[in-house]
Amino acid sequence: MLKYLNSLTAIxxxxxxxxxxxxxxxxxxxxxxxxxxxxAWNLDVRPDxxxxxxxxxxxxxxxxxxxxxxxxxxxxxxEGRGNWPKLAGGVDTLDHDDPLKTxxxxxxxxxxxxxxxxxxxxxxxxxSLSADEVYAVVAYILYSxxxxxxxxxxxNETFLDVEMRNADGFIIDDRAETEYAQFSxxxxxxxxxxxxxxxxxxxxxxVTPEEEDAEAAAQEQSAPVSKTKAEAPAAAAPVVVPxxxxxxxxxxxxxxxxxxxxxxxxxxxxxxxxxxxxPLLNGIAGRxxxxxxxxxxxxxxxxxxxxxxxxxxxxxxxxxxxxxAYAPKTKMSFAGLxxxxxxxxxxxxxxxxxx
Amino acid sequence: xxVSFKGKSPSRRAFLKGAxxxxxxxxxxxxARAAGDPxxxxxxxxxxxxxxxxxxxxxxxxxxxxxDVVRRNVEWLTADTISSINFTPIHALDGTITPQxxxxxxxxxxxxxxxxxxxxxxxxxxVDRELIFTYADLERFPRVNQVNFLECAANTGxxxxxxxxxxxxxxxxxxxNMEYSGVSLRTILEEAGxxxxxxxxxxxxxxxxxxxxxxxxxxxxxxxxxxxxxAFKANGEALRKEHGYPVRLVVPGxxxxxxxxxxxxxxxxxxxxxxxxxxxxxTDTLADGTSRKWTWVMDAKSVVTSPSPQSPITHGKGPLVIxxxxxxxxGAIKRVDVSRDGGKTWAEARLAAPGQKMALxxxxxxxxxxxxxxLLQSRAMDETGYVQPTKTQLRAVRGLNxxxxxxxxxxxxxxxSGEAENVEVS
Numbered sequence: 001m002l003k004y005l006n007s008l009t010a011i012x013x014x015x016x017x018x019x020x021x022x023x024x025x026x027x028x029x030x031x032x033x034x035x036x037x038x039x040a041w042n043l044d045v046r047p048d049x050x051x052x053x054x055x056x057x058x059x060x061x062x063x064x065x066x067x068x069x070x071x072x073x074x075x076x077x078x079e080g081r082g083n084w085p086k087l088a089g090g091v092d093t094l095d096h097d098d099p100l101k102t103x104x105x106x107x108x109x110x111x112x113x114x115x116x117x118x119x120x121x122x123x124x125x126x127x128s129l130s131a132d133e134v135y136a137v138v139a140y141i142l143y144s145x146x147x148x149x150x151x152x153x154x155x156n157e158t159f160l161d162v163e164m165r166n167a168d169g170f171i172i173d174d175r176a177e178t179e180y181a182q183f184s185x186x187x188x189x190x191x192x193x194x195x196x197x198x199x200x201x202x203x204x205x206x207v208t209p210e211e212e213d214a215e216a217a218a219q220e221q222s223a224p225v226s227k228t229k230a231e232a233p234a235a236a237a238p239v240v241v242p243x244x245x246x247x248x249x250x251x252x253x254x255x256x257x258x259x260x261x262x263x264x265x266x267x268x269x270x271x272x273x274x275x276x277x278x279p280l281l282n283g284i285a286g287r288x289x290x291x292x293x294x295x296x297x298x299x300x301x302x303x304x305x306x307x308x309x310x311x312x313x314x315x316x317x318x319x320x321x322x323x324x325a326y327a328p329k330t331k332m333s334f335a336g337l338x339x340x341x342x343x344x345x346x347x348x349x350x351x352x353x354x355x
Numbered sequence: 356x357x358v359s360f361k362g363k364s365p366s367r368r369a370f371l372k373g374a375x376x377x378x379x380x381x382x383x384x385x386x387a388r389a390a391g392d393p394x395x396x397x398x399x400x401x402x403x404x405x406x407x408x409x410x411x412x413x414x415x416x417x418x419x420x421x422x423d424v425v426r427r428n429v430e431w432l433t434a435d436t437i438s439s440i441n442f443t444p445i446h447a448l449d450g451t452i453t454p455q456x457x458x459x460x461x462x463x464x465x466x467x468x469x470x471x472x473x474x475x476x477x478x479x480x481x482v483d484r485e486l487i488f489t490y491a492d493l494e495r496f497p498r499v500n501q502v503n504f505l506e507c508a509a510n511t512g513x514x515x516x517x518x519x520x521x522x523x524x525x526x527x528x529x530x531x532n533m534e535y536s537g538v539s540l541r542t543i544l545e546e547a548g549x550x551x552x553x554x555x556x557x558x559x560x561x562x563x564x565x566x567x568x569x570x571x572x573x574x575x576x577x578x579x580x581x582x583x584x585x586a587f588k589a590n591g592e593a594l595r596k597e598h599g600y601p602v603r604l605v606v607p608g609x610x611x612x613x614x615x616x617x618x619x620x621x622x623x624x625x626x627x628x629x630x631x632x633x634x635x636x637x638t639d640t641l642a643d644g645t646s647r648k649w650t651w652v653m654d655a656k657s658v659v660t661s662p663s664p665q666s667p668i669t670h671g672k673g674p675l676v677i678x679x680x681x682x683x684x685x686g687a688i689k690r691v692d693v694s695r696d697g698g699k700t701w702a703e704a705r706l707a708a709p710g711q712k713m714a715l716x717x718x719x720x721x722x723x724x725x726x727x728x729x730l731l732q733s734r735a736m737d738e739t740g741y742v743q744p745t746k747t748q749l750r751a752v753r754g755l756n757x758x759x760x761x762x763x764x765x766x767x768x769x770x771x772s773g774e775a776e777n778v779e780v781s
Contacts, residue, residue: 023483023484024484025483025484025486025545025546025547025548026545026546027495027496027542027546029488029492029495029496029546030478030486030487030488030492030546031486031487032484032485032486032487033477033478033479033485033486033487037477037487038477038479038485041477041479041563041619041620042479042480042620042622043569044561044563044571044622044628044630045628046626046628046629047626047629073434082434083431083433083434084434094640094644094645094646095642095643095644097755097756098756099640099644099756101635101640106635106646107634107635108629108634109629109634111629112629112630112631112634112635115628115630115631116630116631116635119569120463120464120567120568120569120631123437123438123464124437124464124567126464126567126568126569127567169644169645169646170634170638170645170646170647170648171645171646171647171648172647172648172649173647173648173649173650173651173652174647175647175650175652175654178752179744179752180739180741182748183654183741183742183743183744183748184739184740184741184742185742187692187701187734187736187742188701189692189700189701189702190700190701191699191700192698192699192700192701193698193699193781195781196696196697196698196699196730196780196781197780197781198730198768198778198779198780199778199779199780199781200517200518200778200779201518201768201776201777201778201779202518202519202520202521202664202776202777202778203521203776203777205517205518205519207429207431207519207520208429208520208521208522208525208664209427209428209429209430209525261437261465262465264435264436264437265434265435265436265437266435
């Protein structure tokens with residue numbers, strides 16, 4: 001069926017191509033792009049502002065949008081959280097050890113910030129902000145970097161008024177002039193130096209991840225479902241296993257474990273799981289909404305929690321399909337799972353990870 | 356860089372395991388003198404019963420004994436594994452072609468699944484005809500084959516400030532080398548027509564991927580028309596999803612970030628876009644705080660892959676194969692030298708085959724090891740006469756903060772025990 005539909009579209013497209021055949025290239029392959037198609041993908045913005053849509057946004061709105069969509073990773077003031085990128089600070093550090101490179105300290109063009117936020121952020125839910133929202137969020141990033149005042153409105157018209165601190169900080173690759181001549185001398189073969197001393201050792205630093213050996217890896221592969229380490233089940237105290245859990249389809253659970261890769265950027269499960277960008281999800285199925293200890297939920301979630309909402313199958317399915325439809329102001333910047341089969345697998349998986 | 360990971364080094368365990376095997380082999384050899392090796396004198400199960408039938412494995416994976424030869428990542432490097440990197444197990448491979456299944460991955464928004472039927476390639480901007488191609492269209496253009504290495508500009512980037520990660524996989528594993536089949540980018544650009552672009556000297560293309568990171572890079576037209584290809588096969592079979600299935604760009608000799616995966620758009624422009632990946636990232640900050648941009652070419656580089664920290668010597672003194680890889684983004688490798696004393700004296704290594712342009716070259720030095728310590732190094736030379744520099748030479752020009760393009764000579768300290776460690780020498 002799908003194949004058939006595809007060949008139908010192919011036919012429609014072929015008809016369109018015939019319309020422009022007179023103007024064909026050497027092989028006459030491909031078809032003319034429509035102007036709507038080019039507009040949909042041709043989004044990049046240049047340093048001179050070309051490519052920017054008409055629009056505007058202010059610092060104040062940007063602050064709110066940033067708190068809802070960006071702060072969970074980049075911090076309330078764009079200062080970064082954990083290992084996530086810092087977007088503010090670092091002025092005058094470029095010639096220090098470990099310079100801090102941010103929009104304020106390093107980026108030479110404002111167009112890059114607008115373009116990147118517009119096309120690539122928020123992480124996991126890219127291209128979900130409107131043009132005005134992008135203007136507002138970028139205005140807020142500039143404000144966080146002390147580059148504009150709090151009443152600033154960024155628009156396609158004020159865009160070129162913003163001065164970037166490191167605009168003149170770049171030179172074009174000069175290795176051919178500064179390095180190639182001195183690195184092209186005839187190589188020394190004998191008596192190249194008098195002394196050789198070890199000046200630094202990696203083992204002293206000791207930051208290399210440990211390797212599992214082949215046997216362990218092989219064992220892990222043959223245990224398809226459970227990802228918990230071998231010690232866990234054996235040593236565990238008697239646990240009351242909820243009835244529904246024993247009814248879980250292991251194949252579905254394994255599928256869900258795969259789909260969970262999409263959630264891992266923000267959620268942890270299993271032993272030692274912690275709250276990260278999102279709350280830990282151990283035992284979330286059947287639990288009251290928004291009640292994981294130590295996690296700062298959005299207003300939407302606090303309200304749901306006050307209403308006594310519970311993560312039953314229907315609620316999970318609705319939330320995972322369209323987080324923003326279920327809880328309009330949720331902090332979970334995730335577009336949603338498109339396939340019903342993925343949602344079913346995910347629910348099975350969430351049920352399999354006990355509290 | 357903050358270092359939060361703590362753990363035992365891999366070399367110690369790999370070494371102990373190796374030593375046990377060596378001891379076992381000795382014992383067996385000893386026994387053989389008396390009664391003979393039971394692996395020979397006794398009928399083994401595999402010599403008597405059946406192996407797997409031909410319907411067992413429609414698509415084969417490496418045998419289970421090789422299951423430690425896999426990509427690995429370093430958790431503390433990135434906040435999550437979606438925008439992150441892993442490393443090719445170069446310490447355990449030989450030859451020059453990297454199998455796709457263990458060739459390193461770098462994604463900015465995860466490896467997406469894009470079906471051929473859903474694939475579209477747009478060419479727009481300063482072209483005579485703005486065109487859309489399907490995957491099937493691309494297969495109808497004349498095809499080329501090309502072997503090229505892809506190296507991430509950040510390969511060895513953790514080593515600027517000192518010896519840090521203990522294993523060739525981690526210090527040099529952001530590289531792979533594959534045979535690509537696809538269509539020359541020039542063919543596609545000419546299909547769209549470049550008359551409208553006028554003088555091509557100051558023109559660029561901007562290339563962009565279909566994933567949510569929207570990774571995009573500007574490439575000068577001269578390079579675009581030279582040797583780039585739109586590849587759909589690697590090592591004879593379809594690209595893996597993590598390498599950009601169904602179509603990726605191949606930019607020979609230039610940093611891996613430009614090899615756009617899941618490529619969906621090529622725009623002909625009169626200026627670079629200055630995207631995030633060519634301003635915030637992939638620019639190299641010098642000691643005085645200014646930064647180099649457009650540092651596209653990967654300069655000549657080499658590394659000894661074995662012996663190395665994850666591949667210690669387990670057989671004691673006597674015949675020893677020293678081997679490694681060399682490559683250059685400026686052309687073919689001409690020569691590789693190996694030093695066993697930290698750079699005091701050098702010997703020319705044997706190239707397994709003459710170097711090819713912008714492709715990995717395998718080298719060997721076959722020695723009779725006397726069991727004494729070695730400070731192993733390799734030094735590549737390419738057809739331009741460029742000689743791989745030491746870290747000291749690079750630091751003198753660039754300082755410690757450039758992150759990218761660290762092509763310095765690497766040192767492994769091989770101890771009398773056969774264990775090896777990543778070190779820096781004077």
